[in-house]
Amino acid sequence: MSASPVEQQRQDPAPYARPGGFPVVGVVGGGQLARMMQPAAVALGLRLRVLAEGPDVAAAQVVTPAPIGAADDLDALVAFARECDAVTFDHEHVPGEGLRAMAELTSVQPGADALVHAQDKIVMREKLTELGIPCPRWARVADRAAVEAFGSWPVVLKTPRGGYDGKGVLVLSGPDDEGWATADAWLADWADRGGLLAEEHVPFTRELAALVARSPSGQAAAWPVVETVQRDGVCHEVTAPAPDLAPELAATLTDVALRIAGGLGVTGVLAVEVFEVERDTPDGPVKDVLVNELAMRPHNSGHWSIEGSVTSQFENHLRAVLDLPLGSTEPRAPWTVMVNVLGPKVIEERHEDLYRSYLHVMAHDPGVKVHLYGKEQRPGRKLGHVTVYGDDLDTVRARARHAAAFIAGEIDE
Amino acid sequence: MSASPVEQQRQDPAPYARPGGFPVVGVVGGGQLARMMQPAAVALGLRLRVLAEGPDVAAAQVVTPAPIGAADDLDALVAFARECDAVTFDHEHVPGEGLRAMAELTSVQPGADALVHAQDKIVMREKLTELGIPCPRWARVADRAAVEAFGSWPVVLKTPRGGYDGKGVLVLSGPDDEGWATADAWLADWADRGGLLAEEHVPFTRELAALVARSPSGQAAAWPVVETVQRDGVCHEVTAPAPDLAPELAATLTDVALRIAGGLGVTGVLAVEVFEVERDTPDGPVKDVLVNELAMRPHNSGHWSIEGSVTSQFENHLRAVLDLPLGSTEPRAPWTVMVNVLGPKVIEERHEDLYRSYLHVMAHDPGVKVHLYGKEQRPGRKLGHVTVYGDDLDTVRARARHAAAFIAGEIDE
Incomplete structure (x- = not known):
């Protein structure tokens, strides 16, 4: 069995042709997370590079070079990956196609197979349940009947993808909740993409x-x-x-x-x-x-x-x-x-x-x-x-x- | 009495027209000291800018923008100062003329009057002696006779300017030390620039x-x-x-x-x-x-x-x-x-x-x-x-x- 790219890298740092052998780490996305990687990179002598949403986003102010490109622009991702010894992320919004294209060119961490669990909440729930990890009770719901059949109210509805910081999350108190206008629209929107995620509303301490x-x-x-x-x-x-x-x-x-x-x-x-x-x-x-x-x-x-x-x-x-x-x-x-x-x-x-x-x-x-x-x-x-x-x-x-x-x-x- | 530029700045940060009011700090010199200012600047949201000796010096790798210019290039210093809300230094090698020219355009910290004491070891010894600060016994020496008249051997000879990390420093054990070849050359070189600094060789613990x-x-x-x-x-x-x-x-x-x-x-x-x-x-x-x-x-x-x-x-x-x-x-x-x-x-x-x-x-x-x-x-x-x-x-x-x-x-x- 041949060594994985990562194992090869560990055995032989030679692929890094940079002065002193220091690798270039590329970060897709130029928000504050990429920005705060820079002090750590400065200390370790690593060269950071950011694929930035625009010329003045948080990380682009303090990392050079920071080429401009969207996280779903396949050409931009490929060009970026070619100049990096490893690629990582400021967010989870790079589509699987882009992840796989970059992975053919360089080390992508985390890889598409892992990242999908942070991109798709239903995939995440399925996998965690399979691993026996304790989760709130959940179900995939394709229509209103499925939500009502889920049982106990209130129920939490989530779009599987694209949500962050509370966006894409809706709490319904019961069949008459005024949030149903939004819920119905989401259900229609996601009907042919596998439906929404319903979760019990956890009374947490x-x-x-x-x-x-x-x-x-x-x-x-x-x-x-x-x-x-x-x-x-x-x-x-x-x-x-x-x-x-x-x-x-x-x-x-x-x-x-x-x-x-x-x-x-x-x-x-x-x-x-x-x-x-x-x-x-x-x-x-x-x-x-x-x-x-x-x-x-x-x-x-x-x-x-x-x-x-x-x-x-x-x-x-x-x-x-x-x-x-x-x-x-x-x-x-x-x-x-x-x-x-x-x-x-x-x-x-x-x-x-x-x-x-x-x-x-x-x-x-x-x-x-x-x-x-x-x-x-x-x-x-x-x-x-x-x-x-x-x-x-x-x-x-x-x-x-x-x-x-x-x-x-x-x-x- | 009118407020100094610094006092004005403290009372009214308005001169900083940058987004959020965050000032641009310029550093003359792109060595490791400028480089290590970057993590602190990143945290505080300050914009760092470096006047670098070359495109790939230590700080230019991690600070953007980093225009290229020598520390004794008056035009480069002036152009740099125009783009900075405050200027400081990676080293002490900016000539007084450059410091004063920049100070007419922006806040320069430390200023020429302070910095001269880190640039010229004889000026430093004179000022410290005036302030009653304990120093090794010292004298300004213009020729060999003055060094021999200084008294106790060994004696430490220093060029007043341009030395760092042990360079520009010579220890003479006595009148027959083979280091005299260098010492004589230094004395000749500095004869019309005020001579060298002689100091007692301190037997420190x-x-x-x-x-x-x-x-x-x-x-x-x-x-x-x-x-x-x-x-x-x-x-x-x-x-x-x-x-x-x-x-x-x-x-x-x-x-x-x-x-x-x-x-x-x-x-x-x-x-x-x-x-x-x-x-x-x-x-x-x-x-x-x-x-x-x-x-x-x-x-x-x-x-x-x-x-x-x-x-x-x-x-x-x-x-x-x-x-x-x-x-x-x-x-x-x-x-x-x-x-x-x-x-x-x-x-x-x-x-x-x-x-x-x-x-x-x-x-x-x-x-x-x-x-x-x-x-x-x-x-x-x-x-x-x-x-x-x-x-x-x-x-x-x-x-x-x-x-x-x-x-x-x-x-x-």
Whole structure:
């Protein structure tokens, strides 16, 4: 049996003809995730390259070269892949055809067979169920009758593809919910594409996320499980490690994430977002987890790792993509809290100048770590995040919330 | 009295017409120091721009745009300054004329009046003596007679300008030293430019460095004093904080650095390299410090701060240059050790591929932080550095030394 391209690469780095042997890693998509790979690439001497949506997207401001091309433009993907020793992603929106075309030219991590599980929620549910991973009760539904037959209300309807940050998700409280206008349209739209995903509405106690990195040769590393808080369907606050989480449940969740990474053949970072639920048992209430979503790339729930862990998710993603040994995922502080800076609902003129907020925020707290992504403000848009770490969770959380709210213009002092 | 440009800027960030108000910081020189400013700029959303010596120097690989221009090319400096909201430096080699021309167009930090003390060692000695800062005994010497009249041997001769990393420095053991051939040539060369600097050869117990950042409005912050070890005149190993340093002497040295920063009007990072000496007194031996060199920019003795401190020297340099409030300089671990990766004396073919060393180094120690600068190998050249932190100094130091030596090809396992 001949060695896989990745095994060959590991045995013989010679294919990299760059000075010093340093490979070029291409990232399809120029958002903040690609942008935050750049500091890790700078440190390791890797050459980053971004296929950007436009000349001034977040990553194109700080990575050179950044050719322009859409994620579904086959010619652009092929030309990009030819110039990269490995290709990875800022998002999951590259069609399978593009993934396969690039894979004929270079190492693509994660590959199409893994990525499909982050692209199609029904494929994901089928595979996780096959692997015995705990999921919310779910069904494929092709029409209204199937939704009503699903049973318990409320029911969550999801488009299998194209959703993110709460988009493509609808909660129906019952047969008379006014959301049925949208639901009917979605059902019609997806009727000849396999239908929609229906899921039980899980009465969760909180949301958690498990972040792991896995390399093509199978090495894996897991960061501590975190608690995530959403606001309007968008990740807003992450606490690492998740407070008051029983070690057994943390171990269960980490095991779930590693089984998913291995079972789906994920390479790079995998984020597993789960619901923490409480079940009544004869022995009393027991906490458990149900997998909600998967992301196969650095994820908002892992931004805390830039300062909070020995190796950030961005560095380990690059190491995994190149099949380098992974770095330590040990936390660097007892508590690390990340809070997103979201574009304010109303962008007042005095807050157009985000930079001005630095004068107050930095003077107020010399220990806060600010990350802004170079993006123009739009209501609810992820403009950046702040991270604070320390020994006392309440203090750390208050500091991070204050800085993020001040930068976002939600508070004045 | 009208506000200085910097004060105006602080009161009113409006001059920055960039999206979100984020300023463009220009760095003259594209070496590893400019390169390592990029991760800090990426996080803060600042736009970095580099005036690079060539298209593929260390910083030009990771900063865009990076126009090409020499540090003594007045036209290039002026064109560069026009596109920047603030200009700072990767080195101290921009002539005064260029500094003044740029200062008419934008904020230049540090300014010519401060920078001259890092450019001219005689000007530096005169000013430090005036400020009452402890220095080795020194004299300006114009001819051989003056060197011999200086007194105690050995004597250290230095060219006032143009020296770095041990270059431009000569130690003469006595009137018959064979180094006199070079010394006579230097004396002749500098005779009509004010002569050379002669200094006593200090029998130091070790070398220390104090790193501070100072902003135009006068805020200053100091990192812990570090111990530095040179190899062939080049910084090789840095331990933070300096082991076995009496708190009183650390405070004295920090005070010396802050007095120099204030007295010379330094803005940005200032590194003060000193000799630790032991003097005999009636009460027994007493440790003291004598200032050796100054650098007005991020410095090799501060690379440990990337992982080892809440705010790295690169982030605080940018914050100081923009007159933003400075970040915390608190250490993040009991011990942090940085070891330089220096180009091997003989570059064997098998070590041409530096990247290959990652397979071993990263597998051997998942906690080591590797930084390589994208530079081609030359014997003795600073190619990168590694940083390790932890609770036990001996372990931390052994880990850092092993990783650096392996990457540099000095050891095989």
